[in-house]
């Protein structure tokens with residue numbers, strides 16, 4: 233077995249641009265945050281204060297992401313000789329937690345990073361910031377006089393652009409001549425990914441061209457006052473071709489508008505959509521098939537190629553900036569068997585048949601037969617304790633026999649067996665990636681990771697200790713709510729072909745479940761974890777929970793709020809601040 237730090241890093245996905253820089257595994261197998269030469273043991277931060285868990289906010293990561301985005305665009309500008317300016321704005325809805333907004337505003341001075349707000353409270357939050365040099369504030373959403381009055385008072389500190397998205401907006405804005413306007417237009421190119429409904433003619437926001445025509449007729453001032461063209465085709469656009477379509481369509485719109493009297497448009501705002509890599513594998517709904525640099529290059533290249541003149545580029549990504557800054561840590565407080573118990577041991581003809589198979593092909597065939605036996609039995613069995621006892625034992629014996637036979641064959645036939653195993657969907661593979669344990673953690677998915685419920689969002693999970701030991705079992709993570717949706721069971725592995733490993737490394741050490749196949753993306757139905765020892769504080773972390781999760785947080789079962797641990801580097805000194813500790817009392821320890 234060559235299990236160790238290298239394989240652990242790959243299995244848990246600590247390989248991308250962010251996590252290869254900020255997270256590491258120390259000699260004792262503990263996960264640490266690396267910041268300016270400081271090494272911070274994450275589990276210790278939580279266990280020192282006897283907490284059930286915490287949101288750990290690493291503020292330098294926000295600044296790093298801002299730098300990365302800015303640099304990527306500067307590089308693309310240089311590469312294509314683009315003469316326009318880069319105008320980033322941060323969309324508050326991605327995360328308007330005060331410390332996050334404050335971090336972006338402060339660090340944003342050097343890049344003149346502005347904001348995008350969609351509601352009155354978001355504008356109010358931003359109104360308290362006074363800029364020496366005005367920064368962009370792009371306002372979209374539904375407006376009223378109260379909002380526009382407030383914006384009118386903010387013009388010294390902010391270069392305000394209010395989107396017009398309907399005739400109502402134009403009517404309202406005719407009374408506010410000091411406010412510049414933007415046109416938010418719908419794009420017809422459909423984007424891809426979980427949030428694709430934000431694009432298309434039937435999308436919620438944006439103007440139809442016919443409405444724009446009517447508007448210009450009724451309000452002839454619209455073309456002159458328009459300084460920005462705005463599109464937003466949805467968050468997390470994962471497909472590069474779709475992205476290119478959207479950019480091209482927007483530039484054509486821009487050219488047409490400039491030609492038909494909108495002479496003052498000087499900004500193109502391509503909206504959000506820059507996808508954050510929730511996993512490292514490309515061509516997957518949770519990560520893009522393009523890099524940050526490619527994203528910037530696509531935008532700039534298309535503008536150089538096709539745009540009438542040289543508009544400034546407004547970048548409105550929020551997810552990419554804030555997703556990695558929050559790590560959600562939670563303590564495991566109980567483990568239970570998943571669906572069958574640990575002790576099968578009963579001998580049945582079908583179990584013997586499984587044990588006598590000689591290769592994967594045969595095993596696949598017999599496993600299907602075994603499933604059919606179980607299904608038939610379930611229909612026929614009387615509902616009483618004795619029949620439940622027999623059924624549970626039989627099911628356990630079958631599952632164990634399939635797993636141990638596959639384990640044996642893969643050890644003997646290696647690559648050949650693996651190839652056979654993944655050729656078609658089958659019960660053997662399904663069983664090999666199925667969990668055997670339920671891990672109850674002291675948290676609420678509804679409160680801390682709501683997008684797992686709302687949008688089936690994927691988050692990486694990693695244990696905070698024992699990373700030098702091979703995982704023992706596959707487990708489902710269950711939360712504290714009395715809701716069966718409060719479970720998280722997804723774990724995607726993608727390890728390249730050229731890694732060094734032995735067959736034994738493919739399997740968890742206790743239940744012999746399959747963790748990865750080199751060169752293949754494998755979606756496990758449980759997370760590779762260790763069984764907590766007696767009196768051991770065993771913590772797990774969900775990575776990349778910094779975008780949207782704070783704002784969407786639900787209050788299911790009255791579980792809301794979590795301790796916060798804010799980590800920052802100020803003048804090269806490490807600063808760790810604990811907040812909201814009183815919320816800990818709502819969670820079992």
Ligand SMILES: *Cc1c(COP(=O)(O)O)cnc(C)c1O
Pocket residue numbers: 323325326348372464466467468503504505506548549550551552
């Ligand atoms: C939500 C939203 C964004 C943020 O997009 P992300 O891709 O999630 O960063 C940007 N602009 C507008 C108009 C939005 O509604």
